[in-house]
Amino acid sequence: MTDSTQQAAQEPEGKGGEGFDETVEAKSMLQIVISQFRDHRLAVVGFVFICFFLFVGIFADLISLAINIDPDEQNLTERYAPMGSTLERSYDQREYELEQFAKRNADAMPALLAELSGAGILNAGADNEAFISHFAGRSVAALPELRPLTSEAAGDLSSAIEEFMTFHLLGTDEAGRDVLLRLVYGTRISIFVGIIVALAAAIIGLFIGSLAGYYGGIMDAMLMRVTDSLIALPRLPFMIVFAAVDLKQLPLLDLIISGENESIWKVFVVLVIFSWMTVARLVRGSILSIREREFVLAARTLGARDIWIIFRHITPNVIAPLLVAVTLGVGESILSEAALSFLSLGIQPPTPSWGNMLLNAKEMIYEAPHLILLPGVLILITVMSFNFFGDGLQDAIDPKAIRR
Amino acid sequence: MTTYILRRFLQTGVVVIILSFVTFAVMALMPGDPVDLRASADPHITPEDIERLRELYGLDKPLIIRYKNWAMEVLQGELGFSRTYRIPVTDLIGDRLVNSVILSGSALFVALLIGIPLGVFSGLKPNSKLDYSANMIAFAGISTPSFFLALLLILLFAVQLSWFPASGTLSPGNSELSFFDGLLDRLNHLVLPMLSLTALQMGVYVRYSRSSMMEAMRNDFIRTAKAKGMDRKTVIWVHGFRNALIPIVTIVALSLSFLFSGSLITETVFGYQGIGKLLYDSIIGNDFNVAMVSFMITIIMVLLMNLLADLLYAVIDPRISYS
Numbered sequence: 020m021t022d023s024t025q026q027a028a029q030e031p032e033g034k035g036g037e038g039f040d041e042t043v044e045a046k047s048m049l050q051i052v053i054s055q056f057r058d059h060r061l062a063v064v065g066f067v068f069i070c071f072f073l074f075v076g077i078f079a080d081l082i083s084l085a086i087n088i089d090p091d092e093q094n095l096t097e098r099y100a101p102m103g104s105t106l107e108r109s110y111d112q113r114e115y116e117l118e119q120f121a122k123r124n125a126d127a128m129p130a131l132l133a134e135l136s137g138a139g140i141l142n143a144g145a146d147n148e149a150f151i152s153h154f155a156g157r158s159v160a161a162l163p164e165l166r167p168l169t170s171e172a173a174g175d176l177s178s179a180i181e182e183f184m185t186f187h188l189l190g191t192d193e194a195g196r197d198v199l200l201r202l203v204y205g206t207r208i209s210i211f212v213g214i215i216v217a218l219a220a221a222i223i224g225l226f227i228g229s230l231a232g233y234y235g236g237i238m239d240a241m242l243m244r245v246t247d248s249l250i251a252l253p254r255l256p257f258m259i260v261f262a263a264v265d266l267k268q269l270p271l272l273d274l275i276i277s278g279e280n281e282s283i284w285k286v287f288v289v290l291v292i293f294s295w296m297t298v299a300r301l302v303r304g305s306i307l308s309i310r311e312r313e314f315v316l317a318a319r320t321l322g323a324r325d326i327w328i329i330f331r332h333i334t335p336n337v338i339a340p341l342l343v344a345v346t347l348g349v350g351e352s353i354l355s356e357a358a359l360s361f362l363s364l365g366i367q368p369p370t371p372s373w374g375n376m377l378l379n380a381k382e383m384i385y386e387a388p389h390l391i392l393l394p395g396v397l398i399l400i401t402v403m404s405f406n407f408f409g410d411g412l413q414d415a416i417d418p419k420a421i422r423r
Numbered sequence: 424m425t426t427y428i429l430r431r432f433l434q435t436g437v438v439v440i441i442l443s444f445v446t447f448a449v450m451a452l453m454p455g456d457p458v459d460l461r462a463s464a465d466p467h468i469t470p471e472d473i474e475r476l477r478e479l480y481g482l483d484k485p486l487i488i489r490y491k492n493w494a495m496e497v498l499q500g501e502l503g504f505s506r507t508y509r510i511p512v513t514d515l516i517g518d519r520l521v522n523s524v525i526l527s528g529s530a531l532f533v534a535l536l537i538g539i540p541l542g543v544f545s546g547l548k549p550n551s552k553l554d555y556s557a558n559m560i561a562f563a564g565i566s567t568p569s570f571f572l573a574l575l576l577i578l579l580f581a582v583q584l585s586w587f588p589a590s591g592t593l594s595p596g597n598s599e600l601s602f603f604d605g606l607l608d609r610l611n612h613l614v615l616p617m618l619s620l621t622a623l624q625m626g627v628y629v630r631y632s633r634s635s636m637m638e639a640m641r642n643d644f645i646r647t648a649k650a651k652g653m654d655r656k657t658v659i660w661v662h663g664f665r666n667a668l669i670p671i672v673t674i675v676a677l678s679l680s681f682l683f684s685g686s687l688i689t690e691t692v693f694g695y696q697g698i699g700k701l702l703y704d705s706i707i708g709n710d711f712n713v714a715m716v717s718f719m720i721t722i723i724m725v726l727l728m729n730l731l732a733d734l735l736y737a738v739i740d741p742r743i744s745y746s
Contacts, residue, residue: 253721256721264452268452364707377574406566
């Protein structure tokens with residue numbers, strides 16, 4: 020990036036050197052790009068939203084820690100709780116937390132048990148099991164009983180029991196999971212898939228486009244025939260077929276589609292197969308014009324090899340439009356991922372993605388309409404943000420559009 | 424021109440053959456072949472039976488031979504049997520195609536009917552209030568994901584207001600209604616999916632017709648016509664609009680292919696029995712024969728419509744020639 024901006028910065032200044040107005044402060048290319056980008060108000064808004072979503076996605080685990088809920092924690096007695104409800108954790112979860120408490124405070128447990136039976140809360144001679152089942156059953160109702168006890172362990176127990184109540188800002192979904200956290204983790208998945216798909220597609224497109232553009236002839240005709248036919252095809256039916264079959268049976272792909280996040284990698288492969296064409300066309304077009312320029316001829320005269328010329332001399336000149344294509348590609352990939360997940364062919368539950376959250380919410384459209392609105396609006400905002408950002412970027416880095 | 428058309432038809436034919444093979448090969452990767460599915464439903468089946476069934480259906484042969492057998496049968500009009508519906512695929516496809524064409528065709532019609540005038544008028548008065556709101560509508564339509572828009576429409580018109588049914592093509596017992604009531608019932612089911620598709624497409628038409636109208640009105644001959652003191656209406660409609668029409672018709676021709684491929688999600692969300700939903704259901708239900716045929720129909724239609732669009736260019740714009 021810095022390479023190309025420096026190159027580009029020297030060009031216009033060199034040309035306009037004589038008529039240079041001394042009162043105008045000289046600006047570097049980067050400054051010009053930034054100031055032009057700022058003029059595009061919606062693009063700036065989009066950029067802010069993208070940063071916010073990136074932040075949320077990266078720090079999803081910290082958010083989960085901060086509100087002390089696990090995104091996969093189910094609570095089947097509290098399904099479809101409304102927004103802003105405070106709920107009691109399920110019995111299993113309470114039992115689990117008490118077990119953890121007993122394990123953490125193994126040394127203090129005998130004293131605590133003696134204290135509890137002394138106060139008449141537990142029977143004399145009660146063991147850990149009786150302790151766990153008593154407090155898991157009584158839950159927060161046990162808090163007043165514990166108040167008179169003064170020991171440190173009893174205080175810890177009280178605060179552990181207080182955590183049996185959880186606050187759900189956006190309510191709970193069909194399995195009693197916290198909707199806010201599902202959305203947060205969905206953000207992580209959707210943005211991550213969108214970005215890596217767009218990057219991988221750009222790399223493949225760059226490769227194919229440079230081969231076709233640089234060598235021309237039969238290579239160009241063949242590669243571009245394939246690219247054009249793929250562009251002309253309707254994407255969605257093809258993606259559905261590819262997403263439905265067992266791609267792992269193919270060689271090479273079984274290396275990518277594996278491990279615990281299999282469905283994510285499968286979506287990745289399917290989306291990449293159908294999204295590299297735009298970049299390939301773009302790169303080929305730019306190379307066709309750059310190939311004839313003097314600096315390429317100079318490099319060849321000096322004995323540079325083809326690979327070197329493509330990656331060292333031609334690629335930097337394609338980076339600006341490529342960047343725009345990648346940005347717009349991220350939005351499109353997020354949309355396609357959501358569509359596939361919505362058709363239950365994308366990211367598989369329990370991994371949350373905005374698309375599969377919408378699918379689950381569809382079943383309960385009468386009972387919990389807000390479950391449809393939340394992920395849907397997030398998809399809409401994200402896709403629009405990337406589109407606006409891409410538009411603004413395009414205007415900002417286009418040398419023809421520079422205003423001084 | 425004739426040789427060009429012939430060449431294009433030939434090319435399209437070759438592409439269809441290649442694609443049908445690729446699709447056949449990809450669909451062969453579906454988890455579980457018909458015999459596996461049958462074996463899992465029958466606890467008494469022995470491995471020998473499975474072997475025999477495979478041989479009977481020719482599933483033990485290599486891919487290329489299976490493809491050849493399938494292609495031969497399809498060419499003779501034998502589309503096979505649907506595994507999930509238990510009827511021949513031929514009986515299934517016709518109705519679905521008609522339903523899809525009704526849905527997408529009406530959506531296209533309404534989108535054009537609203538979109539083009541909206542675009543043309545906002546192109547005549549750039550930066551007016553009308554232009555501003557038309558732009559907003561266009562942008563909202565283009566950016567909203569089809570599945571979300573469909574769900575929103577269901578939420579508003581079916582759940583909150585209960586004006587229209589949330590899903591389906593016809594009410595149960597539709598065949599017993601009188602002709603008029605039956606038609607009304609069909610229309611009632613059509614409204615929401617049609618609205619959803621219309622909103623998605625309209626934005627594109629608004630944008631295109633706006634920009635091409637602006638472009639047309641910038642021509643020198645428009646200034647000349649105005650200078651001659653010609654009637655404003657004549658200038659706009661006879662001189663401006665007719666020239667603006669060329670790019671509009673091309674984009675409409677291109678979107679004809681959308682008639683067959685774009686409504687898959689909308690049909691699925693609304694449970695509308697079109698070809699897109701059939702394709703989706705058959706893929707989810709491992710119904711190989713139906714999936715293959717409905718997929719190929721979709722692809723062939725799209726390619727033919729693209730071809731039609733190419734040929735239309737030449738008819739509309741005399742400057743383009745393919746000789």
